[in-house]
Amino acid sequence: SLVEEARWPLLIYEKEHDKLEQMARKARRQLELLPPLLGRARRRAILDVLDHERVLKSVMEHHEEREEQALLPELEAFASSEIYQQAFAQVSSVWQQYLASIESQRQALDERLRRS
Numbered sequence: 001s002l003v004e005e006a007r008w009p010l011l012i013y014e015k016e017h018d019k020l021e022q023m024a025r026k027a028r029r030q031l032e033l034l035p036p037l038l039g040r041a042r043r044r045a046i047l048d049v050l051d052h053e054r055v056l057k058s059v060m061e062h063h064e065e066r067e068e069q070a071l072l073p074e075l076e077a078f079a080s081s082e083i084y085q086q087a088f089a090q091v092s093s094v095w096q097q098y099l100a101s102i103e104s105q106r107q108a109l110d111e112r113l114r115r116s
Contacts, residue, residue: 006068016063020098022058025107034112049109058100067091 037045074089076084097106 008066010081013067013071020056020060020063023052023059024102024105027052027056031105031109031112037086046113053106060102
């Protein structure tokens with residue numbers, strides 16, 4: 001079966017999704033706290049946001065590689081072409097929505113940085 005032959009257990013993907021969601025929520029909280037800060041505290045908070053964004057991007061890229069290199073080929077080998085195409089379309093759609101959300105947060109940070 002697919003589960004027995006999988007390169008990584010499905011739990012790995014689920015835990016990575018949970019971690020990515022948690023990191024994205026943290027990034028949003030960090031951005032929400034920026035406006036009232038001034039001077040050195042604001043600069044420190046901005047650096048913290050940028051550091052967190054770098055780590056989030058790295059985790060996202062690693063996760064995407066894992067899915068592209070292992071999960072999707074395993075699904076393709078296991079499932080019929082039609083089922084694979086549907087699953088791939090769903091995964092791609094969710095991933096693109098997630099990336100759009102992260103890009104929106106980045107743009108919000110850029111705008112806040114320009115205003116400060």
